[in-house]
Amino acid sequence: MDVKKVDHLAKRIIQVxxxxxxxxxxxxxxxxxxxxxPQESIDFLFKPSQAVKAxxxxxxxxxxxxxxxxxxxLISIPLSLGAGIYLAEYAPDNxxxxxxxxxxxxxxxxxxxxxxxxxxxVLVIRFNMGFSILSGALTxxxxxxxxLTSNIENALRSVSDExxxxxxxxxxxxWQTIKGxxxxxxxxxxxxxxxxxxxxxxxxxxxxxxxxxxxxxALNYLNWNPLSxxxxxxxxxxxxxxxxxxxxxNTEGLTIDADIVSAAASAVLILVxxxxxxxxHYLGNxxxxxxxxxx
Amino acid sequence: xKDYNIVTPKEEIRISTKDLSVKYGDKLALHPTTLxxxxxxxxxxxxxxGSGKSTYLRSLNRxxxxxxxxxxxxxxxxxxxxxxxxxxFELRKHIGMVFQxxxxxxxxxxxxxxxxxxxxxxxxxxxxxxxxxxxxxxxxLWNEVKDDLNKSALALSGGQQQRLCIARAIAMKPSILLLDxxxxxxxxxxxxxxxxxxxxxxxxxxxxxxxxxxxxATRVSDYTAFFxxxxxxxxxxxxxxxxxPQVKLTQDYVEGRFG
Amino acid sequence: xxxxxxxxxxxPSKATKQERRGKTVTFIxxxxxxxxxxxxxxxxxxxxxxTFYKDNVNIWEFLTGTAxxxxxxxxxxxxxxxxxxxxxxxxxxxLLSAVIATPFALAxxxxxxxxASKRQRQILRPMIELFTGIPSVxxxxxxxxxxxxxxxxxxxxxxxxxxxxxxxLFFMILPTITSMTVDALKAVPVSFRQAALALGATKWxxxxxxxxxxxxxxxxxxxxxxxxxxxxxxxAVQMVIGNSILMPENLVSPTSTLTxxxxxxxxxxxxxxxxxxxxxxxxxxxxxxxxxxxxxxxFITKKGKMNGR
Numbered sequence: 001m002d003v004k005k006v007d008h009l010a011k012r013i014i015q016v017x018x019x020x021x022x023x024x025x026x027x028x029x030x031x032x033x034x035x036x037x038p039q040e041s042i043d044f045l046f047k048p049s050q051a052v053k054a055x056x057x058x059x060x061x062x063x064x065x066x067x068x069x070x071x072x073x074l075i076s077i078p079l080s081l082g083a084g085i086y087l088a089e090y091a092p093d094n095x096x097x098x099x100x101x102x103x104x105x106x107x108x109x110x111x112x113x114x115x116x117x118x119x120x121x122v123l124v125i126r127f128n129m130g131f132s133i134l135s136g137a138l139t140x141x142x143x144x145x146x147x148l149t150s151n152i153e154n155a156l157r158s159v160s161d162e163x164x165x166x167x168x169x170x171x172x173x174x175w176q177t178i179k180g181x182x183x184x185x186x187x188x189x190x191x192x193x194x195x196x197x198x199x200x201x202x203x204x205x206x207x208x209x210x211x212x213x214x215x216x217x218a219l220n221y222l223n224w225n226p227l228s229x230x231x232x233x234x235x236x237x238x239x240x241x242x243x244x245x246x247x248x249x250n251t252e253g254l255t256i257d258a259d260i261v262s263a264a265a266s267a268v269l270i271l272v273x274x275x276x277x278x279x280x281h282y283l284g285n286x287x288x289x290x291x292x293x294x295x
Numbered sequence: 296x297k298d299y300n301i302v303t304p305k306e307e308i309r310i311s312t313k314d315l316s317v318k319y320g321d322k323l324a325l326h327p328t329t330l331x332x333x334x335x336x337x338x339x340x341x342x343x344x345g346s347g348k349s350t351y352l353r354s355l356n357r358x359x360x361x362x363x364x365x366x367x368x369x370x371x372x373x374x375x376x377x378x379x380x381x382x383x384f385e386l387r388k389h390i391g392m393v394f395q396x397x398x399x400x401x402x403x404x405x406x407x408x409x410x411x412x413x414x415x416x417x418x419x420x421x422x423x424x425x426x427x428x429x430x431x432x433x434x435x436l437w438n439e440v441k442d443d444l445n446k447s448a449l450a451l452s453g454g455q456q457q458r459l460c461i462a463r464a465i466a467m468k469p470s471i472l473l474l475d476x477x478x479x480x481x482x483x484x485x486x487x488x489x490x491x492x493x494x495x496x497x498x499x500x501x502x503x504x505x506x507x508x509x510x511x512a513t514r515v516s517d518y519t520a521f522f523x524x525x526x527x528x529x530x531x532x533x534x535x536x537x538x539x540p541q542v543k544l545t546q547d548y549v550e551g552r553f554g
Numbered sequence: 555x556x557x558x559x560x561x562x563x564x565x566p567s568k569a570t571k572q573e574r575r576g577k578t579v580t581f582i583x584x585x586x587x588x589x590x591x592x593x594x595x596x597x598x599x600x601x602x603x604x605t606f607y608k609d610n611v612n613i614w615e616f617l618t619g620t621a622x623x624x625x626x627x628x629x630x631x632x633x634x635x636x637x638x639x640x641x642x643x644x645x646x647x648x649l650l651s652a653v654i655a656t657p658f659a660l661a662x663x664x665x666x667x668x669x670a671s672k673r674q675r676q677i678l679r680p681m682i683e684l685f686t687g688i689p690s691v692x693x694x695x696x697x698x699x700x701x702x703x704x705x706x707x708x709x710x711x712x713x714x715x716x717x718x719x720x721x722x723l724f725f726m727i728l729p730t731i732t733s734m735t736v737d738a739l740k741a742v743p744v745s746f747r748q749a750a751l752a753l754g755a756t757k758w759x760x761x762x763x764x765x766x767x768x769x770x771x772x773x774x775x776x777x778x779x780x781x782x783x784x785x786x787x788x789x790a791v792q793m794v795i796g797n798s799i800l801m802p803e804n805l806v807s808p809t810s811t812l813t814x815x816x817x818x819x820x821x822x823x824x825x826x827x828x829x830x831x832x833x834x835x836x837x838x839x840x841x842x843x844x845x846x847x848x849x850x851x852x853f854i855t856k857k858g859k860m861n862g863r
Contacts, residue, residue, distance in 0.1 A: 007756035011669065017661035021728070022678075025685060028696065028725070082583025090577050091584070100584055103591040106848050109779075110594070111786020113813050114844065117820065117837050118594045121601070125825060142590060149587070162398035165358060166460070169392035170411035170467060171384045173569035175576030180410060185401045196687070203689025206788040206813075210820060246691045247789050250698050251818075259699060266692045273687040277680065290447075372559045384569035385562050 029270065036267025039260050045268075048218050049245065054257035058265050060216045063232055064133070064239040068212060069201050071137035071235070076144040077194065083145070084152025089164075089178055108146035115143050116207035124211060131238040136212025143207050144197055151193030155186035192284035199276035203269055205243035213238035214248050242269060300541035301530040304518060306333035309501040310355065310390070310471055315367035315377070317350050317359060324350050326526045327367060332471075332518070337493065337502045339512035339533065342522030342548070348505045351522070352473050355503070356390040357383045371471075388415060391464035392473045396480045397456035399448035399463075404440050407448045407459055408466045415467070426466050433499075434462035435492045454485025458492060465500065472496070474504040478511065490515050509549060513537055521545045595841065602838025604831040611635045616835065622799040624832035635832045637812075639801045641839065644811040646802065647716055647791065648784045651723035655731055656777055658724075663735035668761055686729040694793035697722040702794055709806045714796030717805040722790050727780035734779060738772025739765060771858025775851050782847035786840060788813035812836045 043057065050056030083100075091097040119139030129135045159182050167177030183190075216239060219232045226233040240248065246265050249258040311331035317324045325347040332338050340348040354365045357376070360383065369377040376386050400407050408430050409423045417423060427444070431437040436458045440451070448459055457477060464472060474493070478486040493502065493515055506512050512519055512533060519536040521529040521544070529536055529545040540546040605611045609624075610632050619636020626634050666678055697718050706713030742765050750760035766773070796808020797818055816836055823830040 003756050003759060007758040010758040010762075014661045014665050014669065017658055018665045018678075021658055021662060022681070024725075025681060031696070031700070032692065079583050079586065082580045083587055086577075086580035086584040090580055100587060102848075103587055106845065107587065107591050107594075109782055109848060110844050111788065111813065111840055113786065113788035113816060114594070114598070114837060114840050117816065117834075118597060120820070121597055122593070142594075145587065145590070160398075162394055162396055163400065165392075165394060166398040166400065166463075169356065169358065169387055169394075170463065171386075171388040171569065172411060172414055173384055173572040173576070175572045176414060176569065178576070180414070181400050181402075199687045203687070203691070205689065205691045206817065209789075209817070243689050243691045246695055247793070250691075250695055250793055262695050262699075266695055269689050269692055273689070274684060277684055277687060281680075372563065374560050374563055376563060381563055382565065382567055382570055384573075385567055389559065389563075 032263065032266050032270055036263040036265075039264035040267060044264055049216060049261075050255060052255060054255070054260075056255065056257075056261055058242060058245065058261070058268065060219050060232075061240055061242045061245040061265070062268070063219065064212070064216060065202055065241040065243070067232065068133060068136050068140065068208075068239065068241060069198055071133065072140035072144060072201055073194065073198065075137060076141040076148055079141065080145050080148035080152055083149045084156060085178055087149070088153045088156035089174065089182070104146045104149055107142070108150070112143060112204060112206040115139060116210050118142065119207065120210035130236070131211065131213025131215075132236045133212055133239045134235040136208050136239065136241075137235070139207050139211040140201050140204065143204065144201060147197050147200075148193060151197075152186070152190055155189040155193070156182055158189070159185050188284045188287040191287060192280045195276050195280035195283065199273045199280075202272055202276070203243050205241070205247050208241055208244050209247065212241065212244075214240050214244055216240040216245070296543045296546070297541045299528055300545075301329070301527060302532075303331050304333040304336075306336065308332065309334040310369070310371045310503075312351075312355070313368040313370065315351070315354060315365065315369060317347070317354055318364040318366075319362070324363065324525055325354075328527050330520060330527060330530055332501060332503055334501050335497055335499070336517040337497055337504060337515055338518040338520065339516035340503065340505045340520050340522060341507075341509060341512050344507075345524075346522035347525040348520075348522040349475055350525075352475055352503060352505050353392075355471075355473055356387050356392055357381075358392065388467050389469050390471045390473060391467055391469035393457070393460050393464055393475065393477050395476045397453055397460055399451070399456050399459050401447070401449060403445045404448045404451070404459065405444040408463050411463070412466055430462040430466040431459075433465055433492075433496060434458045435488065435495070436462055452485070454481050454488060457481060457485070457489060461489075461492065461496075465496070470501060472500045472502045474502060476505050476507060479507060486511070509537070521548060523548070598834065598837050598841050601831060601834035602841075603835075605633075605635060605828075605835040609633055609635075609828045609831055611832070611835075617641065620801055622832075624829045625827075633828045633832070635828075635835075637832075637836060637839070639799050640810050640812045640815050640836065643716065643795070643802050643809045644785055644813070647719045647723060647795075647811060648781050650716070651720045651727060651784045652731075652777055652781045654720065655724050655728045655780060659728055659731035659735050659776070659780075660773070662732045663739050664761055664765075666736050667739040668757070668765070682729045682733055685725070686733065690726060690787060690790040691793075693722050693726055694790035697790065697794040705806050711806055712796060712808055713806065714794060714808040715804075715806040716795070716802050716809060718794040719791045719811070720805075722794055723784045723787060726787060726790060727784050730783055731776045731780040734776030735769075735773050738769040738776060741772065742768045771854050774854045778847055778851050778854070782844060785843055785847070786813065788817045792817045812840055816840075 045057065045062060046059050047057030048059050049061060087097065087100065116139060119135055119142065123129045123135040123138055124131060163181055163185065164177055167181045217237060220230045221232055223231040224233060225231050228234060229237055242265055246262050249255055249262050255261065308331045313329050314327035316327045328351060340352060342348045353359050355369060359365055365377060367377065368375045402410065405427055408427045412426055413423060428437060431440065436455060439455060448456065451459060478489050481489060490511065516533045519533040520527050521536065523544050529540060529542045536545060537549050540549060606613055612632065616635055616637055618638050620638050621634050621636045623634040628634050666675055670678065701718040701721055702713040705718055746764050746768055747760050750764045791811055792814035795811060795814050797810050797814055798808045799810045802809040816833055820833050823833060
């Protein structure tokens with residue numbers, strides 16, 4: 001066969017393969033939204049779930065997912081800021097630094113079930129925290145820390161040295177230069193990273209089934225005492241999240257309308273991930289524009 | 296002709312170095328150098344790329360600390376400021392620096408200038424306003440930006456950005472200003488404005504400026520030091536260096552015969 | 555005045571204190587990462603190795619044995635803990651899903667970097683990003699409600715097994731491999747392509763002979779990352795694989811991976827029991843495999859650099 005024909009054929013095959021994947025992806029999203037969304041109602045989002053009976057909602061699971069996400073971010077952002085700043089700004093170019101960078105790569109590629117089991121072993125059992133929001137949030141921190149750290153490290157490294165020298169030449173300490181001059185410059189990139197990782201945290205289940213647990217005791221949203229077991233703010237209560245709920249509905253199969261609830265909950269998850277994706281781009285671009293003077 | 300011609304200016308000396316040398320790893324980038332800089336004058340450091348002039352300049356406010364080994368003395372205010380116990384942050388308040396490429400911060404024009412003084416303890420808004428205005432006036436930028444103080448500094452033109460960086464440096468009220476090829480990234484018109492600004496600033500500041508551009512050195516500076524391969528060969532009044540050099544290397548260089 | 559400056563030059567200020575504090579605090583957080591990584595390895599290895607030194611399971615039998623019933627003992631008095639079915643299944647689903655996903659990932663990668671218009675790129679890129687973000691339980695749910703019944707109707711039996719697992723993993727690792735492949739292809743200098751085209755090569759020849767070759771280390775890295783993700787994926791696989799500890803007979807017989815066994819059993823055993831120890835040994839294998847994938851990536855990157863890229 002002559003080369004022209006091969007060239008043409010190759011292009012065709014590639015186009016067909018891309019087309020197949022695109023159609024499949026659209027079908028997946030379509031399927032979930034079409035089967036899930038009609039079940040969606042304000043009511044579904046705001047009523048408690050049912051263990052066996054049909055007609056359960058996802059009120060508490062949704063709240064648990066949000067609460068866990070917030071706590072995990074509150075813990076992991078300061079930690080990864082510190083580590084990211086150290087690696088990008090203070091760390092000398094030596095073996096120890098390369099070692100830490102290697103560990104971060106290892107940590108970020110650990111299967112989430114392994115991270116979850118570690119959390120179970122250390123937090124739930126050793127430190128006696130039980131299946132609780134706190135155990136879950138700390139485990140998610142392990143999961144999120146390496147990703148955010150390298151995000152922040154890379155963002156800082158992309159700032160030119162001229163900015164650093166500019167700050168230092170004014171008699172600012174290195175710390176102040178980082179805090180006042182470099183970090184504000186990297187905010188768009190860091191925000192994008194945080195929002196994207198939020199999407200991952202929100203949908204994570206494997207790291208949570210043995211840390212924040214698989215049960216969602218009914219909550220009383222008028223109870224704001226963080227020590228009360230039915231308070232939504234309590235961090236020591238077990239808390240099944242939305243993603244864990246979907247898994248549990250489908251593996252234990254006790255709930256009569258498991259399919260319907262799962263489809264609806266999946267639709268919620270996908271919409272949230274979509275929202276986070278859009279938000280990441282939007283915020284990133286907007287902050288970038290604001291920073292560079294609206295050009 | 297002589298091998299070396301290094302004079303000691305008769306004016307009051309503001310800063311000087313004694314046997315200052317710089318090593319990058321094992322490589323000696325600057326041989327022991329002894330120079331004295333007169334108060335309220337502009338000294339130009341000229342020479343080819345890699346001659347050590349920028350290395351020398353950056354050592355004066357200890358910007359080479361983490362990068363190189365700097366040995367010898369830097370005398371400023373009767374103290375050797377090249378010793379570990381010196382508070383470099385304090386030192387850099389007195390010895391300001393302007394870089395090759397304009398490097399305004401991603402902040403408003405106002406904040407670019409007010410940021411460091413505020414950090415160093417000036418919290419009063421009126422006082423800061425005053426500093427911002429005065430620095431911008433001195434850097435000949437006030438009339439161009441006085442209505443846009445809250446706009447991002449990154450929206451300014453290159454020449455304006457560089458003058459902003461000068462304003463930012465003099466807002467600290469330094470006694471010495473180091474300039475590392477400040478016009479190299481600018482177009483000819485902006486360069487002209489910048490040079491006028493520098494001459495104007497001479498009334499209040501002692502300036503040391505690295506430049507590639509010999510016309511610029513003759514237009515702006517009072518003294519000139521010629522660097523070649525990590526050594527200073529000639530240091531004298533600019534007029535003398537350019538019209539009557541005492542060293543063959545200098546003569547070749549200023550007449551355009553490099554190397 | 556003079557004396558004042560001199561004194562300030564010689565005494566510490568706010569800045570010097572900040573400097574020390576900043577460096578110390580950030581170093582502590584970085585050191586925390588070291589502690590954390592070692593803690594994970596030590597804790598899991600500590601429990602995972604108990605099977606061998608405390609419960610007297612022979613490592614070789616553990617790796618090759620096909621019977622898994624750690625609560626019982628065999629004729630020699632050793633617990634019956636043969637993890638081979640899970641190891642084999644894990645490796646099979648990983649390899650097979652990578653084999654299917656890689657051609658598609660390459661096709662999309664080439665399409666995006668070589669053929670697509672700017673507009674098409676603008677649609678494809680966010681789409682891939684969105685798919686990277688879809689939670690694994692959603693894929694698992696889809697596999698369970700669509701694929702498993704489909705398999706049951708087509709091949710008979712339960713419908714659970716390796717095939718639905720591979721298909722689910724295909725969707726999960728495709729975006730990973732694709733986006734890294736795109737990066738690798740993008741990193742090939744435009745001049746390479748122009749040189750090939752100038753010599754009279756067709757577009758496909760320039761892609762196949764020049765671009766692919768130059769991007770090979772990056773593409774391998776992408777595939778390994780995809781495999782690493784497939785090997786470690788727990789819930790989506792657990793939902794469709796059937797979870798019976800049998801050697802896979804064919805692609806649609808219920809079986810079990812390391813992750814699926816861990817997911818479904820760790821909550822059902824008592825800490826310190828032989829059954830529990832054996833599960834931690836499975837976790838240790840997962841951990842070691844993850845380390846192995848890391849080493850492999852490093853090796854390829856190094857090799858790629860040595861070959862001039």
